[in-house]
Amino acid sequence: MKVRRSEQVPRGRTPMPALLLASLLVSLTLTLPALSAAQSGAASEAKPAGAPGAASYLPPAPPPAGVPGAPLRAAPPASPSMAPGTAAGTVSSAAAPGRADADAQPAATEAPVAANPPRLALVLPLDSPVYGRAAEAVRAGFAAAAAPTDVRYAVVAHGDGDVRAAIDRAIAAGARVVVGPLVRDDLKAIAAAGGDLPPTIALNQLDEGGTLPRRVYTLALAIESEGAQLARLASADGARSVAIVGGDAPLQKRFAAAFTGEWILQGGGPPVVLRVDRAPEMLALLRRELQKVAPDAVLLALDGEDAALVKPYLGQVSAFTSSQVNDRQAPESLRDLDQVRFVEIPWLADPTGPASASVRRADYGSATLDRLYALGIDGFRVAQAFGDGPPETLELDGATGHLVLDRSRHFLREGVVLQFREGAVVAAGRR
Numbered sequence: 001m002k003v004r005r006s007e008q009v010p011r012g013r014t015p016m017p018a019l020l021l022a023s024l025l026v027s028l029t030l031t032l033p034a035l036s037a038a039q040s041g042a043a044s045e046a047k048p049a050g051a052p053g054a055a056s057y058l059p060p061a062p063p064p065a066g067v068p069g070a071p072l073r074a075a076p077p078a079s080p081s082m083a084p085g086t087a088a089g090t091v092s093s094a095a096a097p098g099r100a101d102a103d104a105q106p107a108a109t110e111a112p113v114a115a116n117p118p119r120l121a122l123v124l125p126l127d128s129p130v131y132g133r134a135a136e137a138v139r140a141g142f143a144a145a146a147a148p149t150d151v152r153y154a155v156v157a158h159g160d161g162d163v164r165a166a167i168d169r170a171i172a173a174g175a176r177v178v179v180g181p182l183v184r185d186d187l188k189a190i191a192a193a194g195g196d197l198p199p200t201i202a203l204n205q206l207d208e209g210g211t212l213p214r215r216v217y218t219l220a221l222a223i224e225s226e227g228a229q230l231a232r233l234a235s236a237d238g239a240r241s242v243a244i245v246g247g248d249a250p251l252q253k254r255f256a257a258a259f260t261g262e263w264i265l266q267g268g269g270p271p272v273v274l275r276v277d278r279a280p281e282m283l284a285l286l287r288r289e290l291q292k293v294a295p296d297a298v299l300l301a302l303d304g305e306d307a308a309l310v311k312p313y314l315g316q317v318s319a320f321t322s323s324q325v326n327d328r329q330a331p332e333s334l335r336d337l338d339q340v341r342f343v344e345i346p347w348l349a350d351p352t353g354p355a356s357a358s359v360r361r362a363d364y365g366s367a368t369l370d371r372l373y374a375l376g377i378d379g380f381r382v383a384q385a386f387g388d389g390p391p392e393t394l395e396l397d398g399a400t401g402h403l404v405l406d407r408s409r410h411f412l413r414e415g416v417v418l419q420f421r422e423g424a425v426v427a428a429g430r431r
Contacts, residue, residue, distance in 0.1 A: 001396040117174025118154035126157035137369040141376025226343040227258030230320040235266040239296035243272040246301030256301035287313040308333035327367040337420040347374035347399040349416035374399035
């Protein structure tokens with residue numbers, strides 16, 4: 001990890017359009033499997049409140065009038081698949097999906113916040129019926145990264161629409177660094193509310209042109225970073241003309257726009273854009289159009305199923321797509337995607353790599369939730385680097401990619417390039 005510290009981080013260029021995590025999570029809510037990793041172990045295994053590395057949980061209600069702060073509660077530990085000492089569950093008014101067992105654990109000894117304030121506070125929508133499962137994956141990753149350390153932190157759960165109150169509780173508890181919010185609309189609410197915040201690591205980004213509050217930084221699983229990285233890769237491969245084959249999904253439109261912007265910065269001309277229609281006659285027409293254009297490379301701005309459908313119509317041209325293609329495809333789809341390259345996070349691409357060496361793994365049965373778990377890991381690692389004040393520069397090889405803090409307070413992320421080959425996923429090159 002390379003860090004250089006400064007009290008003020010200068011402003012720079014406007015960042016790329018942000019990944020709308022809310023849109024992605026809503027689309028997956030009905031399809032994600034149950035989270036076996038959300039189950040809890042015995043409460044007696046938890047680290048006591050105030051012990052090094054122990055997680056504590058702030059209750060959802062503000063502290064009573066006249067009482068400075070609110071008590072921290074030591075939380076019950078996570079499932080056996082997590083690292084020893086990792087915490088799960090919360091003290092809250094409404095349990096998030098999949099956390100009923102954790103909430104039923106016996107209460108732990110309380111310790112006053114003022115006596116031993118947490119170094120970090122993790123603010124997540126654990127009580128949201130829509131985002132609770134995603135938030136739990138982030139929380140579990142954060143806890144797994146914290147388990148081997150002596151860093152004490154608090155988890156602040158909130159529901160939909162009350163993120164500002166959760167941030168205020170984290171500040172009242174004395175946290176020196178806040179990690180969160182997770183949802184784009186919650187970050188917008190924080191930006192609109194204004195006020196003085198401690199160094200805050202948001203796990204999402206604002207829309208293009210949005211202004212971050214002072215001392216707020218962004219660490220996000222932005223699909224735009226994948227598009228930009230693939231544009232650089234296509235240029236480095238010697239491609240001089242590209243075509244983009246896409247549909248109407250907003251997420252894939254942002255992916256294509258990021259690719260186009262970086263491609264032009266690399267000196268390329270405007271890509272030819274072709275729209276996908278699943279009808280067989282339209283796919284045949286797509287093949288003829290691509291033969292006329294004869295691009296050096298094709299970007300498939302499509303989800304995994306449509307990418308597998310379209311790939312056989314591309315011919316022998318180099319093809320790239322997003323990490324959405326890498327979510328447990330059927331064997332026949334893997335064969336159809338032969339030679340297609342995409343960007344994946346190191347946590348999934350290289351499970352034995354250095355970014356994964358010291359952290360216990362958890363298999364959610366979903367690449368999306370596995371990526372959010374990795375985001376929690378990097379959230380903790382970045383927050384540690386902010387413990388003595390915001391760094392002027394920060395660079396590290398994380399679970400979600402090679403991370404570099406830019407001058408506009410955004411973490412730029414570059415992942416591992418993978419490729420489908422003979423029905424398997426193999427490494428196609430690294431950063």
